[in-house]
Amino acid sequence: MNKKVVVGLTTAAAFSAVLMGGNNAHAEEATTNKMTTDGSISFFSESTPGGGPFQRSLVLAYVPTTFDFGNHDVAATATAATYKQEFGTNEDGTPKTAVKQYLAVSDDRADKKNGWSVKATLNEFQNTATDDKGVSTVTKLDKAELSFNLGTAQKYNIDTKLSDAAKPATPTPAITADNALSAMTPTQLAYYAASPATVTLVAGATKEVEVLDYATQTQSEATTLAVAKEVSSVQLKVKDHSNVKDKKFTSKVNWTLAEDPAI
Structure with missing residues (x-):
């Protein structure tokens, strides 16, 4: 009996559309005026590790932690516009350099003949507002459409014994560590040839979109423990701005890994 392995992870994605403007307070004699200004700060790592166990298993090892598209001053009459992923700003207000984010799968199965694929869907981008009556x-x-590019497949090893003993179990070394990733042979690259170079997810669509594919093999491949692809050029296309003033919209990318039947 073929064992199915399905692992789901989510990546939070946030988009804010704000019509810029200051808060005005008019002070009158014998009157006290009070107002508030919201403040926020976010901290995140580039990629979120999966939980294992990794020994003799097929699991999602890493997905991007967050996709953030910033705050924007747009006219309500604007139709379609595309926004690039942002990584915050430096102290002088200049944009921070983009960090590397990865999609990675750990394949430590004894028999790697069975193919597998990672697919994704995108939830609706929503804003929920509650009035004073509840x-x-x-x-x-x-x-809305979220799109991103996927780099060339690279391989890396996971210390499975150490990972499975850790609490919580996380893959080691981190894929962003120096020299953790290495080039695949032409034969190994061919296993992932069916994977797309660019992926587009439509918010609210229920049909899964293939992101990373490992082809079914006629013989077992024993040398590749894990595969990683860099996720880059992340963009969000918003088609209608008629009702976005002073609203922050959030969504999630849902990643699913499933093993294919043996040939």
């Missing part, structure tokens, strides 16, 4: 209103970005 009534909630949900606004959506209609058919």
Whole structure:
């Protein structure tokens, strides 16, 4: 009996559309005016590790931690616009350099003949506002599209014994560590040839989109423990800005790994 391995992970994605403007307070005699200004800060790692166990298993090892598209001043009459992923700003206000994010799969199966694939869907980008009577209103970005590029497949080894003993179990070494990733042979690269170079996910679509594919083999491959692809050029296309003023929209990317039947 063929064993199915399905692992689901999510990546949070946030988009804010804000009509810029200051808060005005008009002080009158014998009147006290109070107002507030919200502040926020976020900290995140480049890629989130999966939980294992990794020995003799097929698991999602890493997915990008977050996709953030910043705050934007846009006219309500704007139709379609595309926003690039942002990584915050430096102290002088200049944008930070993009960090590397990865999608990675650990394949430590004794028999690697069975193929597998990673697929993804994108939840609706939504904003939920609650009024003073407790009534909630949900606004959506209609058919927003998230797209990204996937780099060449690279391989890396996982110390499975150490990983499975750790609590929680995480793959080691980190794929962003120096010299952790190495080039595959032409034969190994051919295993992933069916994987797309660019992926587009439509918010709210229920059909899964293939992101990374390992082809079914006629013989077992024993040398590749894990494969990683860099996720880059992440963009969000918003088609309608008529109802985005002062709203922050959030979504999730849902990643699923499943093993294919043996030939």
